[in-house]
Amino acid sequence: MTTYLPPVESKDTSFGVKLYLGTSMVVVLLMMVVGLLMRAAQAGWLDIPADIFYQLMTTHGAGMVGISGLAGASIMWHFLSRHVHLSRTVLYINYGLFLSGVVLILGSIFWGGYAGGWTFLWPLPAKSMGLWSADAAASFILGLLLIGVGFLIFNLDAGLAITRRYGSVLRGLGLDQLLSGEIRSDHPPTVVASSMVIIVNTLGILSGAVVLVVTLANLYFPELVINPLLAKNLIYFFGHVFINATIYMSVIAVYELLPVYAGRPWKVSRPFYAAWAAATVFVMAVYPHHLLLDAVMPAPLLVLGQIVSYLSGIPVLLVTAYGALLLVYRSGIQWQVPALWLMLAMFGWAGGVIPAIVDGTIQINKVMHNTMWVPGHFHFYLLIGLLPMVIGFGLHITSAHKALNVQVQRTFFFLYFAGAVAFSVAFLAGGWASVPRRWAQHWPEWMAYDQVGSLAAIVVIIAMVGVVIALVRRLLERNHGTTA
Ligand code: HEM
Numbered sequence: 395m396t397t398y399l400p401p402v403e404s405k406d407t408s409f410g411v412k413l414y415l416g417t418s419m420v421v422v423l424l425m426m427v428v429g430l431l432m433r434a435a436q437a438g439w440l441d442i443p444a445d446i447f448y449q450l451m452t453t454h455g456a457g458m459v460g461i462s463g464l465a466g467a468s469i470m471w472h473f474l475s476r477h478v479h480l481s482r483t484v485l486y487i488n489y490g491l492f493l494s495g496v497v498l499i500l501g502s503i504f505w506g507g508y509a510g511g512w513t514f515l516w517p518l519p520a521k522s523m524g525l526w527s528a529d530a531a532a533s534f535i536l537g538l539l540l541i542g543v544g545f546l547i548f549n550l551d552a553g554l555a556i557t558r559r560y561g562s563v564l565r566g567l568g569l570d571q572l573l574s575g576e577i578r579s580d581h582p583p584t585v586v587a588s589s590m591v592i593i594v595n596t597l598g599i600l601s602g603a604v605v606l607v608v609t610l611a612n613l614y615f616p617e618l619v620i621n622p623l624l625a626k627n628l629i630y631f632f633g634h635v636f637i638n639a640t641i642y643m644s645v646i647a648v649y650e651l652l653p654v655y656a657g658r659p660w661k662v663s664r665p666f667y668a669a670w671a672a673a674t675v676f677v678m679a680v681y682p683h684h685l686l687l688d689a690v691m692p693a694p695l696l697v698l699g700q701i702v703s704y705l706s707g708i709p710v711l712l713v714t715a716y717g718a719l720l721l722v723y724r725s726g727i728q729w730q731v732p733a734l735w736l737m738l739a740m741f742g743w744a745g746g747v748i749p750a751i752v753d754g755t756i757q758i759n760k761v762m763h764n765t766m767w768v769p770g771h772f773h774f775y776l777l778i779g780l781l782p783m784v785i786g787f788g789l790h791i792t793s794a795h796k797a798l799n800v801q802v803q804r805t806f807f808f809l810y811f812a813g814a815v816a817f818s819v820a821f822l823a824g825g826w827a828s829v830p831r832r833w834a835q836h837w838p839e840w841m842a843y844d845q846v847g848s849l850a851a852i853v854v855i856i857a858m859v860g861v862v863i864a865l866v867r868r869l870l871e872r873n874h875g876t877t878a
Pocket residue numbers: 425426427428429430432433451452454455456458459462511512513769773776777780781830831832833851854855
């Protein structure tokens with residue numbers, strides 16, 4: 395058996411980070427099984443009634459997005475706390491609010507029958523046509539609010555800590571150095587990425603909170619209303635920013651860990667600062683690309699959505715993917731298992747952005763947006779981009795004290811890689827053939843795509859079971875280096 399201990403991981407992992415990471419890994423696995431149930435139902439292999447399908451879809455969507463936030467937060471906290479003083483109490487408060495929110499959300503879905511989707515359209519929660527009660531919808535909304543409040547406090551604490559050390563969050567982002575041209579190469583990339591996340595996530599969560607509070611009030615006081623188009627804008631602004639921020643938090647693992655394996659530092663530079671500054675604006679300006687089918691949207695916003703779709707993400711992706719390639723080129727890197735996952739993440743993130751840009755083009759969006767093309771692109775960069783960053787981070791910090799079984803973990807890696815690519819491509823191919831998204835039952839002509847997707851999902855889940863068992867066992871071990 396070949397074993398492996400990572401190069402240097404001098405700092406012990408805080409118990410809170412382990413709690414976040416372990417919870418995230420187990421929940422992701424459970425949510426994958428929920429996803430498989432839906433995919434198998436679409437494939438005609440399982441008979442799931444439509445109301446249950448939409449309950450599963452709501453659980454899977456809200457569950458995956460929320461838990462990606464928790465996983466990303468564990469990476470950000472772990473590395474940011476090396477540079478600034480972060481509050482452990484806040485870390486645990488966020489966790490407590492997250493769990494309370496999850497309980498309310500699960501209760502609303504499986505007890506109350508709520509099935510409005512994680513990005514519901516206003517006023518759907520109040521118009522269930524008898525499928526769920528106002529109380530069930532209120533429980534879902536309250537659950538989302540609690541989770542949002544937790545992340546808001548988390549971001550505010552991180553923002554305060556950066557301000558105390560660097561003067562302001564904008565200085566943390568490196569804006570002063572970008573404008574003055576005086577680049578301090580010892581400024582940590584982690585602080586730059588965290589500053590961006592703090593800015594966009596705070597604004598995103600606040601706008602989500604507005605629509606959630608109005609929706610909650612409207613459930614019991616129907617005369618209290620909001621313009622549905624404004625509500626949709628607020629919901630998609632929040633949803634787009636939150637899910638993107640999970641990637642921007644997780645990419646910190648690439649900045650911090652790939653250099654450890656390659657034996658070279660990852661230094662900030664002017665293009666690096668410029669990319670992160672641009673991404674801060676673009677990630678907030680691009681959300682109208684989710685509303686290209688809404689003919690009532692002001693045309694300039696739609697045009698903005700299309701143009702920024704071409705630009706958004708690209709700067710950071712370019713500096714990160716290109717930076718990662720430069721870092722490993724001729725570095726003599728020994729492709730240990732965590733490094734493999736981190737590099738796969740670069741591929742998944744870059745690959746998933748391409749179909750997203752295609753869908754961001756108005757003329758294409760008109761025919762593709764309500765098809766499986768969309769789950770195809772976001773599963774590509776979440777499954778092959780985001781999750782590998784989290785897994786690479788998890789395997790790195792947990793193998794510092796107990797070696798990994800390299801052959802076994804490599805097998806899981808390649809299984810996951812093959813399964814996840816096939817799974818995402820099956821979605822994209824279905825979209826290409828105009829198979830609609832969010833349909834509980836599929837026509838026989840569409841089922842070949844669903845069946846390939848289901849088989850690929852089984853492969854992903856098998857690999858994930860292997861990874862999660864290895865990770866959780868190590869996290870639970872007493873001698874694994876832990877700080878309070
Ligand atoms: C084995 C892994 C997975 C399987 C089998 C799976 C399956 C599915 C299926 C069947 C759908 C519904 C597609 C439709 O008809 O529109 C879906 C939607 C979704 N999935 Fe996954 N998925 C997996 C992994 C993930 C991951 C890793 C994430 C995020 C980190 C994720 C996030 C989502 C989201 C946000 C939706 C949209 C829900 C909605 O439309 O409201 N999934 N998934």
